[in-house]
Amino acid sequence: MEGSREIFYGNTSRSECPGLWFNCYLLKKMQRVTVQLNISPERFQAYYEGVVEHVVATASDGRTVKFPARVLRPFLSYQGVQGTFEITCDANMKFQSIRRTDLPPSQ
Numbered sequence: 218m219e220g221s222r223e224i225f226y227g228n229t230s231r232s233e234c235p236g237l238w239f240n241c242y243l244l245k246k247m248q249r250v251t252v253q254l255n256i257s258p259e260r261f262q263a264y265y266e267g268v269v270e271h272v273v274a275t276a277s278d279g280r281t282v283k284f285p286a287r288v289l290r291p292f293l294s295y296q297g298v299q300g301t302f303e304i305t306c307d308a309n310m311k312f313q314s315i316r317r318t319d320l321p322p323s324q
Contacts, residue, residue: 249305251277251318254289256298261289288315 252274263269264286301319
């Protein structure tokens with residue numbers, strides 16, 4: 218998208234859900250949201266090049282969420298960013314943390 222600074226994941230686009238954009242500032246009733254991501258390394262490279270600042274994804278409850286791409290850096294591998302993640306916002310609806318929830322338990 219020309220002039221966009223967001224990575225769109227899945228089938229989500231602005232034209233598909235105009236006016237339904239949520240981010241941590243707007244998740245007033247919910248402080249946690251779960252997203253499943255499969256972002257290729259080539260697509261995530263746009264963050265490192267300064268082309269994008271945010272990831273837009275569909276949450277497990279169907280809402281569209283937007284969050285800073287920088288929070289995914291610890292999860293980047295040679296395969297990109299893959300997995301199920303829980304994003305937590307504080308009482309002021311500001312981003313607090315992200316954790317991968319689909320890892321096997323440590324032994």
